[in-house]
Structure formats: C-alpha cells, structure tokens
Amino acid sequence: MIKHYEKIAVAIDFSKLSMKAFQRAILVAKDNNASMQLVNVIDTKSFGSVAAYDLEYAERLKEERITKMDELKNEVIAAGVPIVEVTIKEGAPEEILTQLPGVELLICGATGVSNIEKMVIGSVAERIVSLANCDVQLVR
Numbered sequence: 631m632i633k634h635y636e637k638i639a640v641a642i643d644f645s646k647l648s649m650k651a652f653q654r655a656i657l658v659a660k661d662n663n664a665s666m667q668l669v670n671v672i673d674t675k676s677f678g679s680v681a682a683y684d685l686e687y688a689e690r691l692k693e694e695r696i697t698k699m700d701e702l703k704n705e706v707i708a709a710g711v712p713i714v715e716v717t718i719k720e721g722a723p724e725e726i727l728t729q730l731p732g733v734e735l736l737i738c739g740a741t742g743v744s745n746i747e748k749m750v751i752g753s754v755a756e757r758i759v760s761l762a763n764c765d766v767q768l769v770r
Contacts, residue, residue, distance in 0.1 A: 647739025
C-alpha cells in the first residue's frame with residue numbers, strides 16, 4: 631500500500647543531488663496534494679573551532695541562502711504546490727532534518743556538498759535514515 635503524505639520536506643544544500651531531490655519533492659507533493667517544506671541547514675560544524683567561527687560570515691551566508699530559497703519557493707508555487715514553507719537553520723544537518731515537526735516524508739540527495747566529510751565520518755544521508763522518525767527518500 632502506498633502511503634499518502636500531507637507534509638513533505640526536502641533538504642537543500644544546493645548540490646546537484648539536492649536539486650534533483652528538490653525536483654522529485656515537487657512531483658511527490660503534487661501527487662499527494664501535500665504541503666512542502668524547503669530546508670537548508672548551515673552546517674556550523676564545518677566552520678571549525680568556536681574561535682574560528684565568524685558570525686559575520688554565517689550571517690552573510692544566511693542572507694544568500696534566504697535569497698536562493700525564496701527563488702526555489704517561487705518555483706514550487708509556480709509548479710502548483712500552494713503551501714510552501716522555507717526553513718533555514720544553523721547546526722548539524724542530521725539533527726535538524728530529523729526533528730522537523732509534522733513532516734511525514736523527507737527527501738534528500740544521497741550525497742551532498744561534503745564528499746571529504748563523508749569519507750571521514752560517514753554520510754549525512756546515512757545518519758538521517760537511521761535517526762528519522764518519518765519516511766526518508768534518498769535521490770541519486
């Protein structure tokens with residue numbers, strides 16, 4: 631039996647696979663007449679130590695992401711998904727993405743922008759699958 635989803639989230643880090651996941655999420659949301667949440671996580675652990683963490687850099691990055699995410703939101707609305715929410719948070723992607731309230735399906739790319747990190751500590755997608763309280767769809 632195929633489940634009907636009411637709220638779908640998609641993880642966007644602007645990598646090639648996350649943009650492919652974005653397109654898939656639009657199709658799934660339309661097929662399910664579901665709302666859609668676009669989620670971007672500014673991975674602060676990649677900033678290094680607290681001393682090296684530049685608050686101005688993080689703020690500039692967040693402003694850039696807001697602009698890009700608003701463009702994606704407009705694309706989703708134009709595609710026919712009427713309820714679209716944008717979320718931009720700082721922190722660990724696997725923690726934020728697995729604790730999104732009300733989300734029934736999370737769609738994300740199988741790999742993101744940090745292939746070096748994947749070799750060292752494992753993939754974010756792998757941790758999302760093991761931690762999520764909802765269905766997860768990985769896109770290749």
